[in-house]
Amino acid sequence: MKKLQNALYITKDGAYLHKQRETLLIEKKEDGEKQKLMQIPIHSIGSIFCFGNIMVSPQLLGFCGENGTHLAFFDMHGRFLANIVGKQTGNILLRRQQFNVKEQHADEIAKHIVAAKIRSSRMLLLRFRRNHNATLPLEKAIDRLKQIIEQLKGVSDYDTILGLEGEAASHYFSAFADMFKGNDKRQLFNKRTRRPPKDPVNSVISLLYSVLGQEISGALQGVGLDPQVGFLHKERPGRNSLALDILEEFRAYIVDSIALKLFNNKTLTTNDFKTDCLGGVTIKEEARKLIFQAYQAKKQEEIMHPFLKEKVQIGLLPHIQAMLLARHLRGDLAHYPPFVIKK
Template sequence: MKKLQNSLYITKDGVYLHKQRETLLIEQRTEGVKEKLMQLPIHSIGSIFCFGNIMVSPQLLGFCGESGTHLSFFDMQGRFLANVVGKQTGNVLLRRQQYRVVDQASTEIARLIVSAKVRSSRTLLQRHRRNHGDSDKLNKAINRLRQILEQLEVTLSYEQVLGMEGEAAAHYFAAFSEVIKANQSGKLFNGRSRRPPKDPVNAVLSLLYSVLGQEISGALQGVGLDPQVGFLHKERPGRDSLALDLLEEFRAPLIDTLVVTLFNRGQLSESDFTTDSVGGVTLKDEARKRVFQAYQSKKQEEIRHEFLQEKIQLGLLPHVQAMLLARHIRGDLECYPPFYLKK
C-alpha cells in the first residue's frame, strides 16, 4: 500500500522555494534580505500546492518532475493554473487500452461512477437527518436520490446517465443548505455557484475540489493512466477529464463532509471571507490556512474500503481507485468498483 505522504500548502505571497541538498527550503525575500521560514526533508513531501505569487527554483522544478512529487500552482481563489509534469511514465500499453475502453465501454464506467456519487450524496443527507431531524427539503432530496439510484441500476445511454447526474446534483444542493446549521439567513450557502463562488460555502467547496482534482490527476499518472481521457467527462483540451470522473466519487466523502463540519463547528464564519467587486467570495489568508490544516487532518482518517476489505486512510483513496481502475482496464477486474459512503 502506498504511504500517505505529506502535502505542503504554500499560501504566503512572495515566498521562494528551492532545493538545498536533500531538503526543501522556504524563504521570504524582502528588499534583498532573506528570511528562512521553513526547512523540510524533501523526500517526505508527496505534493506541493502553491497559491498566489510563489516562486520556485529550476532545481526544485526538476526534482519534482523526476521524483513524481506533485507540484501545482493556483491563484488565491483556488483556480488551477499549472502543474509540473516530468518524463512520461507508466505502461504505454495500458494507456492504449484505456483509449479503447473509452471508445467502446465508457457509458458503463460512467454509470458506476455516477451511482457511487449519488449514493454518497444521499448518505450524507441521511446522516444529517438521523442526527439533526428531518425537513421537507431533506426528505424530498433523499427520496428522489433513491429513485435515481434505482434508475441507474439498468442499462442507460450516456446522455441519460449525464442527465441523471445533473438532476441528482440539483436535488442534493437544494437540500445542502439544510445541512449547514448556521445558514438560516442563506448567506453562507444559497445553491451551488462557481467561477466565481458567490458565498462562503461555495468558496471552500471550489477551493478544495480544485486541490483534490490535482491530487487525483497525480494518482492517475502514478499508475500509468492518462488523466485527460475520461468516461463521464469527455475530452476537452487542457482538462483532466478522468481526474474529474474520479473526483465525483470523492466529493461527498472527502470534501462536502469536511466543509459541513468546518461551518457547523464554528471553525469558519462569514467574517473569514471577503467579497470582490463582481461578487466573488474568497477566503482570507488565516482562514485558508485553517481549511488546509483541517483537510490534511481529514486525509489521515481511516475508513474500511469495502472492495479491498482493509482499512486505508482517506487521503489514499485517489491512489487506490486509480489502481482499481487500471486493473479493470487491463482486464484483471470484470467491473470497476467505485468508492461510496456507507450508511
C-alpha cells in the same frame, strides 16, 4: 500498500521555494531581507500546492519532475493554473486499452461512477438527518436520490445518465444549503456557484475540489493512466477528464463533509472571507490554513475500504481507485468498483 506522503500547502503571498541540498527551503523577503519560513526534508514531501503569487526555483522544478513530486499552482480562488509533470510512467498497452474502452464501453463506467456519487451524496444527507431535524428539501432529496439510483440500473444511454446526474445534483445542493447552522438568508451557501464562487461555502469546496482533483491526476499518472481521457466527462483541451471522473466519488464523502464540519463547528465564519467588486468570494489567509489543516486531518483518518476489505487512510483513496481502474482496464476485474461507503 503505498505510503501516504506529506502534502505542503503554500499560501504565503510572495514566498520563494528552492532546494538546498536535501531540504526544501521556503523564504520570503521582509523589509528587503530574506526571512526563512520553513526548512524540511524534501524526500518526505509527496505534493506541493502553491496558491497566489508563489515563486519556485528552476532546480526545485527539475527535482519535482524527476522524482514524481506533484507540484501544482492555483490562483487565490483555488482555480487550477498549472502543474509539473515528470516522466510518463506505466505501460503504453494500458493507455491504449484505456483509449479503446473510452470508445467502446465508456457509458458503463460512467454509470457506475454516477451511481457511486449519488449514493455518497445521499449517505451524507442521511447522516445529517440522524442528528438534526429534517427539512422538506432534505427529505425530498433523500427520497429522490434513492429513486434515481434505482433508475440508473436500467439505463445505458450516456445522455440519460448525465441527465439523472444533473437532477440528483440539483436536489442534493438544495438540501445541502439547509445543513449549515445559522445559514440565515443563505449567506453561507445558497446554490452551487463557481468561477468565481459567490459565497463562503462555495469558495471552500471549490478550493478543495481543485486540490483533490490534482492529487487524483497525480495518482492516475502514477499507475500509467492518462488523466485527460475520461469516461463520464467529455475531453477538452487541457482538462483532466478522468481525474474529474474519479473526483465525483469523493466530492460528498471528503470535501463536502469537511465544509459542513468547518462551518457548523464555527471554525469558519463569514468574517473569514472577503467579497470583491464582482461578487466573487475569496478566503483570507488564516482561514485557508485552517481549511488545509482540516483536509490533512481527514486524509489521515483510517476506514475499511468497501472493495479491498482492508483498512486504509483516506488520503490513499485516489491511488487505490486509480489502481482498481487500471486493473479493470487490463481485464483483471470484470467491473470497475467505484468508491462508496455504504454506512
